[in-house]
Amino acid sequence: MPKTVVPVLLLFAPLLSSFSQSTAERRFATLVSVDTLRRHVQTLSAMGNRWGGTPSGDQSARWVAAVMKRYGLEVEVRSDPEKLVSAHQRWTLRVVNPPRLRHLIRNDWLAGFSASLARTTAILADGDREEGEVEGKVLLTDRMVSEDLYKEFVRRGAIAILSYAPGDSTMYPNWAMITPLPASNQNEIPLYNVSFRTGSTLRKEMARGTEIRLLLSASIRTTLGSPKTVIGRLRGSGEGRYIVCAHGDSDSGGPGADDNASGVAGVLEVARGLSRLIRTGVVPRPTKTIEFVIWGSEYSSAEHFVKTESDRLASIKGVLNYDQIGTGETRNCLYFESNDIPHNEPMLAVLNRVGEDYAGKQGFWHEATTNPSQGGTDSYVFLPDYLARLDVPEVLIPSVTIYTAAWNRLRRIPQTEGWNSKAWKGPRDTILIDYSRFYHSSLDIPSVTTEREPFNMVWATKAVGIALLRMAWK
Numbered sequence: 257m258p259k260t261v262v263p264v265l266l267l268f269a270p271l272l273s274s275f276s277q278s279t280a281e282r283r284f285a286t287l288v289s290v291d292t293l294r295r296h297v298q299t300l301s302a303m304g305n306r307w308g309g310t311p312s313g314d315q316s317a318r319w320v321a322a323v324m325k326r327y328g329l330e331v332e333v334r335s336d337p338e339k340l341v342s343a344h345q346r347w348t349l350r351v352v353n354p355p356r357l358r359h360l361i362r363n364d365w366l367a368g369f370s371a372s373l374a375r376t377t378a379i380l381a382d383g384d385r386e387e388g389e390v391e392g393k394v395l396l397t398d399r400m401v402s403e404d405l406y407k408e409f410v411r412r413g414a415i416a417i418l419s420y421a422p423g424d425s426t427m428y429p430n431w432a433m434i435t436p437l438p439a440s441n442q443n444e445i446p447l448y449n450v451s452f453r454t455g456s457t458l459r460k461e462m463a464r465g466t467e468i469r470l471l472l473s474a475s476i477r478t479t480l481g482s483p484k485t486v487i488g489r490l491r492g493s494g495e496g497r498y499i500v501c502a503h504g505d506s507d508s509g510g511p512g513a514d515d516n517a518s519g520v521a522g523v524l525e526v527a528r529g530l531s532r533l534i535r536t537g538v539v540p541r542p543t544k545t546i547e548f549v550i551w552g553s554e555y556s557s558a559e560h561f562v563k564t565e566s567d568r569l570a571s572i573k574g575v576l577n578y579d580q581i582g583t584g585e586t587r588n589c590l591y592f593e594s595n596d597i598p599h600n601e602p603m604l605a606v607l608n609r610v611g612e613d614y615a616g617k618q619g620f621w622h623e624a625t626t627n628p629s630q631g632g633t634d635s636y637v638f639l640p641d642y643l644a645r646l647d648v649p650e651v652l653i654p655s656v657t658i659y660t661a662a663w664n665r666l667r668r669i670p671q672t673e674g675w676n677s678k679a680w681k682g683p684r685d686t687i688l689i690d691y692s693r694f695y696h697s698s699l700d701i702p703s704v705t706t707e708r709e710p711f712n713m714v715w716a717t718k719a720v721g722i723a724l725l726r727m728a729w730k
């Protein structure tokens with residue numbers, strides 16, 4: 257070794273991290289507990305749909321705050337601006353006549369912002385084939401209930417609607433896709449989402465001339481409510497902060513185990529693992545503060561956060577958002593979005609590298625890749641287009657979403673040039689986005705999502721924890 261190198265090394269020594277990177281990463285990975293992740297999803301799912309501003313939303317925020325405190329974080333609960341919210345209480349929907357169809361309706365769901373309905377019986381009519389007045393009847397449709405269709409059915413005298421949209425035998429065969437009504441306290445009748453099997457069987461029976469009588473009721477409260485956003489801080493020794501977040505509500509209004517109790521469990525598990533590494537002296541306090549945030553209501557809470565903090569957005573070094581990390585039908589892959597945003601490059605490069613470093617190792621993902629923007633989750637609120645709409649200072653905040661499934665069917669999208677991951681085993685230049693069969697449905701419950709494939713949450717937790725060990729201690 258030439259002598260001149262020695263002083264250079266000495267000069268840089270204090271700048272090198274004061275812990276062994278590989279030991280810290282390995283220790284973090286061993287701390288991630290599949291049982292804790294599973295238990296947290298079960299606890300959250302049992303509370304209801306956790307819509308921000310409803311009793312189940314408040315309950316979930318209180319619970320998240322208590323867990324964060326237990327992990328040693330500095331906790332703050334923020335009340336977001338009031339908005340119209342609807343809280344399910346209970347509902348009944350079944351066939352009373354003919355008796356042979358009594359058990360036909362299963363896995364149905366009362367759509368959010370439905371109107372309440374006192375227990376009654378009514379005749380079913382085909383809303384897509386019959387015309388004219390249907391006073392006192394229930395209408396069946398396989399269409400999505402748009403505002404216009406809803407108004408038309410109300411005008412024709414229907415007392416309730418049954419929808420089995422998307423009316424496709426390959427999707428939601430035995431469970432219901434959930435489609436909330438527009439947020440309003442003027443809605444006059446309830447909408448029940450039913451499965452393809454339920455809807456198509458009812459339609460066939462009616463076409464054959466069977467008279468179908470339903471028993472139905474709906475109890476729902478639409479009020480103004482304030483979603484609660486929970487922030488848990490792990491203080492850093494220097495300037496700057498990272499945000500690790502997930503929406504705490506089930507956006508469809510269904511049980512929301514994968515979307516997004518899994519994401520909440522992931523945020524909590526990253527917090528637990530990193531706090532533990534610090535407490536046990538494996539790593540010092542991070543240089544950057546890490547804020548673990550559970551949004552009370554998807555988009556609107558993140559928007560409020562951005563507006564509230566408009567004068568200190570520049571301190572955000574990166575946003576890592578979890579949305580749907582609990583399942584995946586066809587691949588065992590971790591996805592990191594959005595690689596088409598140029599200023600996401602440094603942070604996505606770290607995630608991509610973590611993806612490659614651990615892919616295929618015992619206890620880690622089989623595949624990992626970055627992918628371009630698809631839209632539709634909280635990380636977008638921190639990106640330029642959205643910030644411009646919110647009229648806050650223009651700041652370039654790297655903001656990504658980590659997930660294992662998106663939407664309700666497999667999507668193929670072109671890969672962004674220059675972003676091929678060695679951990680991706682699919683076709684070159686095309687990314688196959690894995691999906692959930694239970695996306696926004698009445699069966700987005702633990703037993704068929706997070707309990708069936710709990711390893712997804714483990715992988716997503718490990719990837720983000722390890723990436724933070726590479727970024728927030730710099």
Ligand SMILES: [Zn+2]
Nearest residue numbers: 507515516579
């Ligand atoms: Zn979501």
